[in-house]
Amino acid sequence: MIQMIQKLSKMQRFAQISSLAVLSAVVLQLTACSTPMPTRAPVVDRSSGNNVIVTKPSIDAPALAPVDSKPLPNLMNSQHAGKPGYYTVKPGDTVMQIGRNTSQNWRDIVKWNNLESANQIEVGQVLRVVPLDGNGAATKPPVATTPTLTPLPPLPPASASASAAPEDDIPWIWPSSGVLISGYDEVKSKGLKIAGKLGDPVYASADGRVVYAGSGLRGYGNLVILKHNETYLTAYAHNQTLLVKEDQTVRKGQRIADMGSSDADKVMLHFEVRRNGKPVDPAKYLPSR
DSSP, X not given: XXXXXXXXXXXXXXXXXXXXXXXXXXXXXXXXXXXXXXXXXXXXXXXXXXXXXXXOOSSOOOOOOOOOOOOOOOOTTGGGTTSTTEEEOOTTOOHHHHHHHTTOOHHHHHHHTTOSSTTOOOTTOEEEOSOBOTTSOBOOOOOOOOOOSOSSOOOOOSSHHHHHSOTXXXXXXXXXXXXXXXXXXXXXXXXXXEXXXXXXXXXXXXXXXXXXXXXXXXXXXXXEEEEOSSSEEEEEEEEEEEOOOTTOEEOTTOEEEEEBOTTSSSSEEEEEEEETTEEEOGGGTSOOO
């Protein structure tokens, strides 16, 4: 009898322990479900000198795709495409060429269109090529003229003798005493190429006025352009040093530059004669050697 009582007592204790174990498991499960997800500690941003607390979310948001920061073409004048006083850029155009074709100073075109430089234009871009009037409208475009090398408006003849003489009656001289290494070719070369040493003198072929002196015309390097009358221009390219300035009057035989190799693969002078804006063979105008 005593053994049966002891056995019953052990069974009761075992049942109590089992109940407590089940209850504990349930409590643990409920506790786990009610426990919030761990969050990250707040981050203190000290980069600006102020201790600003920025709390980051527990789960990072997906990174956004980077925004394409490539600047769009200058479309500020796109609504004026095809209108008088505006020009739409075509393949191969340069600001210098556009200035020549519209009888405008290329520097004005850069300024009117807020261009960062004369090289930053794109095909399809619409450029204003005339000044604005007092009401902010484009003025009447100039009458189209034959393109010339110079980006400046036509200037008066350089001297009384040049203005009084017939247009074709100009006493030309050779611009350099160097050896002729390449003649005129309508396709490959618009002028003569004359060899020489670095620093050799380059002379004005006739009386005239400097209408351009600089390096803004691609492929010509340091360039001087002289206007002799309303018909003729001469160009002297690839110089090392320019000895004249724009609007300066020069005389035939005056030293206007030092020979060089700017924008060329060797020291030489590239010499052009242009009649009414079109290249012609300089050898037909220069005296025989």
